[in-house]
Amino acid sequence: MAGVRRNKSYRLTGIYDRRSLEVPFNAEVAEVEVDNPLALDAGEKIVVVRSVRGDPLGRLHAHHQIDEAQYCGGRAFQSDWERAERGPQAVDPTREYVDGTRSREPVTEDQRQAVLRLNRVERELGTDGAALVHDVLVLGLTMDQIGERRAVRTQRWNDYFARRFRECLDRLALIYGFATEGRAQRAKQR
Structure with a gap:
């Protein structure tokens, strides 16, 4: 019976590219640099792809x-x-129905x-x-x-x-x- 090799390191050896490689054919995207949400050091940046189609x-x-x-x-x-x-607001089903009018929310x-x-x-x-x-x-x-x-x-x-x-x-x-x-x-x- 062969022995199990356990001397392989499980540390991450490289930085992985997490950007999407497949985008729709009509996508309009741009690469931007943002703060890394998973960073251990403050101020660390990563490059992400952002959709600019409707923006x-x-x-x-x-x-x-x-x-x-x-x-x-x-x-x-x-x-x-x-x-x-103050646009359209959804009806809250948990509130008691009285006569269909809702009280205005304070500003x-x-x-x-x-x-x-x-x-x-x-x-x-x-x-x-x-x-x-x-x-x-x-x-x-x-x-x-x-x-x-x-x-x-x-x-x-x-x-x-x-x-x-x-x-x-x-x-x-x-x-x-x-x-x-x-x-x-x-x-x-x-």
């Missing part, structure tokens, strides 16, 4: 068309919009602060800038779709909307504190 802000960031401060400003706007929005402090920040954003960006930011960041429209909604379908208008959107992202980065006024001036000069 115009993520697509712009992945293609290096906007910088980190603009990206963070856009995400902060989206976060405030989600906090402040939380987070929602109130988000609405105040959104009001400031609208004042800073103006009506047109706020509508453009809403169309792209909340509704997920492309510049072509924005042009169609405004009945202007030329490439010149698409370029204008893209340039104006980047200006609005610069302003959002300033409002939310991801950039300083000096940095915004240097970006305009480029």
Whole structure:
């Protein structure tokens, strides 16, 4: 009878690539670097694949068309919009049915602060800038779709909307504190 070999080490000898190798044929993905959730050392990063198909802000960031401060400003706007929005809510079957009307839930402090920040954003960006930011960041429209909604379908208008959107992202980065006024001036000069 042969003896069992037990001197083989069970330690992991290499780092494994955990990225997906098979993606759907119509997938739009980008590689991004994020904090490693399984890291033993703080600040360790890993590269992951993120879908940018329905995320115009993520697509712009992945293609290096906007910088980190603009990206963070856009995400902060989206976060405030989600906090402040009171959309359709599901019926809670555990609550007692009386006559079909539900009592309104009180406005939380987070929602109130988000609405105040959104009001400031609208004042800073103006009506047109706020509508453009809403169309792209909340509704997920492309510049072509924005042009169609405004009945202007030329490439010149698409370029204008893209340039104006980047200006609005610069302003959002300033409002939310991801950039300083000096940095915004240097970006305009480029």
